[in-house]
Amino acid sequence: MKKDPEMSADEMYWRIRVFDSLSYPSVIISPDKTLLGANKKFYETFNLSFEEIFGKKCFNTFLYKDTPCNSDQCTISKVIKDKKSHSFVLRHQYRWEERVFSPIFDENGDVAYVTANMRDITQTKSLENQLHGAKEFISRVIYSSASAIVAADRKGNINLMNSVAKELFGDYNGEEGKIKHTEQLYPPGKAKEIMRMLRDEKIGGKGKLLIPRTTIVNSHGEEIKVEMSAAIIYDEKGNESATMAIYNDLKDKIKVEKELKMAQKQLSQSEKMASLGQLAAGVAHEINNPLTGVLFYASLLLERGDLDDSMREDLGYILEDANRCKSIVKSLLVYSRRAGSQKNIVHLNDIVNQSLTLIRDQKKFRNIIIKKDLSDEMLLIHADTNKLNQVLINLVINAADSMDGLGIITLTSYKEKAVKKVFLEIKDTGEGIPHENLSKIFDPFFTTKEVGKSTGLGLSIVYGIIEEHGGKISVKKTGSKGTIFIIEFPMCVPSETKGPSLCNPQTD
Ligand SMILES: Nc1ncnc2c1ncn2[C@@H]1O[C@H](COP(=O)(O)OP(=O)(O)O)[C@@H](O)[C@H]1O
Ligand SMILES: [Mg+2]
Structure with missing residues (x-):
């Protein structure tokens, strides 16, 4: 080391002591890659003496090479060129080492020497790996969960949504998605209410909440019923740091x-x-x-x-x-x-047309429009035509009664091949059926009509006939705008080998 003329012997002494007391091995290298000396830790670690390294080239000692490295690969050259520290990490089997090369400047500000410090970073590296592994594991657990998981910061900004959550909330674009805040996940005001309940110790314990049935809103504004559990995540000091919720579509x-x-x-x-x-x-x-x-x-x-x-x-x-x-x-x-009963294979549309002809001229239907929305496909069922005529007449008369003789009755037929079912819907624009009557309308003698005018047997007869045909009848919808009755029949599947009468066995 060149002697600094302005440096006192004392100062020189403690500066060497500092170098010697460094807890990691360090060497001093001249710009021409010659080793000039090292600290105590270096000699101890590598079991070398001053004589063994002094004047040797760094590439001889450390890389066992006769020629210097290319200047674009040599860290010492980079330090000299940039006049700043450079480092790299080396792995020796299970040991990790970081080598930091720093410039030592002369009085003109040029790099006079370079120090190379070798720091053992095995422990840091293994902690880093453990942390990374744990993080990876947690993230895999979250992303492979069959439940939707959403996490947000204290202010409600969403920072995690697993794939099930993205699917549930209709947010497929991840970070650029439309859903950014927890308020977007619920109907208005609900997010705040959930936070209030979460903080209430009386509901599920502080920071915890389980709601067996609640409503969320997806990015298309549709409401979805879910089971939900939520939690506040606290930091080590007990302050709220985040929130998370798990949803299961019901x-x-x-x-x-x-x-x-x-x-x-x-x-x-x-x-x-x-x-x-x-x-x-x-x-x-x-x-x-x-x-x-x-x-x-x-x-x-x-x-x-x-x-x-x-x-x-x-x-x-x-x-x-x-x-x-x-x-x-x-x-x-x-x-x-x-x-x-006398059952044959019949086309449902034919029965509809036939029944309508039977009632066509009745006074009751003078101001009623009957619309037919019948399927173009073959809707074959195994049925007693006379009995189904009765069914239709009963339903259509009830529809007319509910509209007080003025309105529209729509008859819709269709089939669902996948479930082998044929459907008929009878829709009216009448007054609807009050909720409390829904469980009684199929009972014999139940009527809301004037005494003596009606028997209250119509729907119970209809029910019996449909049941006899292996079908089902129910009220699909009812309200102030009218009622829809829906009937389903087992579909008759014509078979080339067994003739056309291969119907669902329960019909026979
Ligand atoms: N389309 C309909 N709209 C409103 N109410 C209906 C309709 N169909 C049936 N109902 C209700 O169901 C009751 C029972 O019907 P039903 O068994 O046919 O007997 P009835 O027609 O003799 O009253 C009716 O009195 C009426 O209250
Ligand atoms: Mg009736």
Whole structure:
């Protein structure tokens, strides 16, 4: 080392002591790559003496080469050129080392020497790797989760959305996506309410929340029912640093629940109908005989020539009412399915057209427009035409009644090949069915119409007939704008080998 003329011996001494007390090996190299000396740690680490390194070239000692490295690869050359430190990291099997080359300037500001410090960074590197591994693992857990996961900073800015969350919220573009803030995930005001509940110790414990059913909003503004759990993430000092939420779409669960409810409803309705059917059949049978007598003798009496006008009028009433009873008895017999059935393979559209011809001229339909939206495809079902005519007439008359004789009735037919079902919808623009009546409309004798005008048997007969055809009937929609009844039938699939009658077996 050149002696600095202005440096005192003392100063020279402590500067060497500093160099010697560095905890990592260091060497001093001249610009021509000659080793000039090293600190104590260097000699200890590499088990070398001053004599063994002094005057040697760095490429001899460290790289076991006879010739210098290319100047664009040599770090010492870079330090001299840039007049600043350069470093690189080396890996010796399980050991990591960072080599930092720094310039030592002369009084003119040129690089007089270069120090090379060799720092063992194995521990730092292994911590870094562990951290990286842990981060990678957590990120894999998050991204492979079947639940939607969203995390946000304290201000609600979203900084993580796994792929399920992107799908659920309809945000496919990741960072450039439309969803940036937690408020966009919920209906207005809901995000704030969730934060309030999260902070409330009485709800799920502080910083934790589980909501079995709530609503979120996707980027198209559609509301989706989800199960949600949320948490506040606290830092080591207990301050709120972020929030996270996990969502599970309830679409499938709700669908299964609905189907189950529907099946239970259908089952209890069927049971009710079956026991009422037995009763109705018995009553109808018992009444039928005396009723035939009443009608017979009343008509005989009417034929007598010695009756005055008032007696004639009274007899007329007896006959009229007895005939009404007869038609009720007939309905009861149909309802109780005693009336036998004759099934053939028929086109649903033909039945619709036929039924409409039967009611076409009735006064009730004078101010009603009947629209047909019938499928162009073959809608084959295994059915008793007469009974289905009754079904349609009943439904269309009910529709007309609900509109007070003025409105539109639309009949729509279609099929869904995948589920082998044929559908018929009867839509009206009537007053709708009040919610509390929905569970009763298929019950025999349930009517909201004037007493004496209607029997309340129509829909229960319809229900029985549809059931007999292996189908289902329900109210698809009802409200102030009208009602839609939907009927589904098993589809008849014509088979080339077995002839055209290969229907779903449950229909037979
Ligand atoms: N399309 C409809 N719109 C509104 N209410 C209806 C409709 N169809 C049926 N209803 C309700 O269901 C009840 C039962 O119908 P139904 O069994 O045919 O008996 P009825 O027609 O003799 O009253 C009706 O009284 C009416 O309240
Ligand atoms: Mg009716």
